[in-house]
Amino acid sequence: MRTEFSSEKEKHNYFNRMTHEQKLDAFGEILASCRHVAFLGGAGVSTESGIPDFRSKNGLYRKKEKSFAKYKPEYLLSYDCLHKKPEVFFSYYRKNLDARGAEPNTAHYKLAELERTGRLEGVITQNIDGLHQKAGSKNVYEIHGTIRSNHCVSCGREYDEDFIFESPDTIPRCPVCGKLVRPDVTLYGEFLPEKAYQGAIDLINRADCLIIGGTSLEVGSAAQLAHMYHGNYLIIINKGKTRMEGKADIVFHDRIGEILGYL
Numbered sequence: 001m002r003t004e005f006s007s008e009k010e011k012h013n014y015f016n017r018m019t020h021e022q023k024l025d026a027f028g029e030i031l032a033s034c035r036h037v038a039f040l041g042g043a044g045v046s047t048e049s050g051i052p053d054f055r056s057k058n059g060l061y062r063k064k065e066k067s068f069a070k071y072k073p074e075y076l077l078s079y080d081c082l083h084k085k086p087e088v089f090f091s092y093y094r095k096n097l098d099a100r101g102a103e104p105n106t107a108h109y110k111l112a113e114l115e116r117t118g119r120l121e122g123v124i125t126q127n128i129d130g131l132h133q134k135a136g137s138k139n140v141y142e143i144h145g146t147i148r149s150n151h152c153v154s155c156g157r158e159y160d161e162d163f164i165f166e167s168p169d170t171i172p173r174c175p176v177c178g179k180l181v182r183p184d185v186t187l188y189g190e191f192l193p194e195k196a197y198q199g200a201i202d203l204i205n206r207a208d209c210l211i212i213g214g215t216s217l218e219v220g221s222a223a224q225l226a227h228m229y230h231g232n233y234l235i236i237i238n239k240g241k242t243r244m245e246g247k248a249d250i251v252f253h254d255r256i257g258e259i260l261g262y263l
Contacts, residue, residue: 044214106257
């Protein structure tokens with residue numbers, strides 16, 4: 001595989017002429033040659049674990065539920081809903097976001113293996129299911145938070161992932177101070193978790209190869225991170241079209257587990 005190019009256009013033309021098999025080989029060679037590889041992933045990473053995405057034709061936001069029909073999906077997962085209609089928020093949250101029974105798939109395990117063997121520096125994820133850590137990944141930046149932990153909005157005490165899902169009360173409350181306990185998920189109308197997002201930025205800025213997988217980059221936070229990247233190689237793996245494909249060196253319109261499983 002060539003490593004020297006006179007321009008970005010020449011590099012893109014070189015990769016675009018490759019067959020699918022040649023692209024797979026080139027992907028492996030790129031990972032072997034780069035020192036700081038980062039992965040930026042979205043809902044498509046977890047759909048193979050049975051967790052629906054949000055916006056596809058079979059996604060959560062297309063789901064028809066009579067009890068929530070009068071609300072927009074984004075409102076049901078918003079800060080306003082949590083504080084103004086907490087009984088509605090927790091009913092929807094428990095019914096649709098409980099991923100405790102889900103297991104990691106090939107993509108999660110392969111990313112963990114790449115990190116363990118020094119070929120991947122870290123994972124940035126929009127997912128809140130915690131499956132990257134369950135698969136063994138250590139350096140994970142959850143820019144939309146996680147369902148795996150909860151905290152009291154008043155005293156700050158922390159509670160495990162079962163606390164909200166197993167609570168007999170419609171609105172879960174802190175056993176110590178009696179105030180509301182909420183999930184550590186970033187809701188619509190809230191800022192992203194500062195520590196995770198800054199860590200993601202630092203990872204992107206160091207990277208000489210960025211793999212974008214399982215996301216269309218429709219969500220602003222992920223798109224912003226992708227546009228910050230100025231490294232040597234950009235790889236995109238997504239079944240559907242993804243923004244920035246025109247800037248990518250290699251694009252795979254396949255299941256992410258299938259492509260990563262080849263490595």
